[in-house]
């Protein structure tokens with residue numbers, strides 16, 4: 001299991017990028033966050049800091 005970003009909700013604020021302990025989130029060319037799901041440990045930190053609830057567990 002890993003987290004993914006609901007792209008329609010993400011506003012590209014980078015809070016999750018800075019908070020992720022695995023450093024596996026980046027802002028993509030579309031200006032929205034994306035998660036490397038092969039590295040994500042499903043800790044939920046990104047969901048905790050996101051102002052719009054965009055990260056969700058798959």
Ligand code: SF4
Nearest residue numbers: 020040041043044046
């Ligand atoms: S769940 Fe944790 S490891 Fe996975 S992307 Fe979010 S902050 Fe990073």
Ligand code: SF4
Nearest residue numbers: 010011013014016050
């Ligand atoms: S914290 Fe939320 S809104 Fe900000 S870049 Fe991450 S997913 Fe997008």
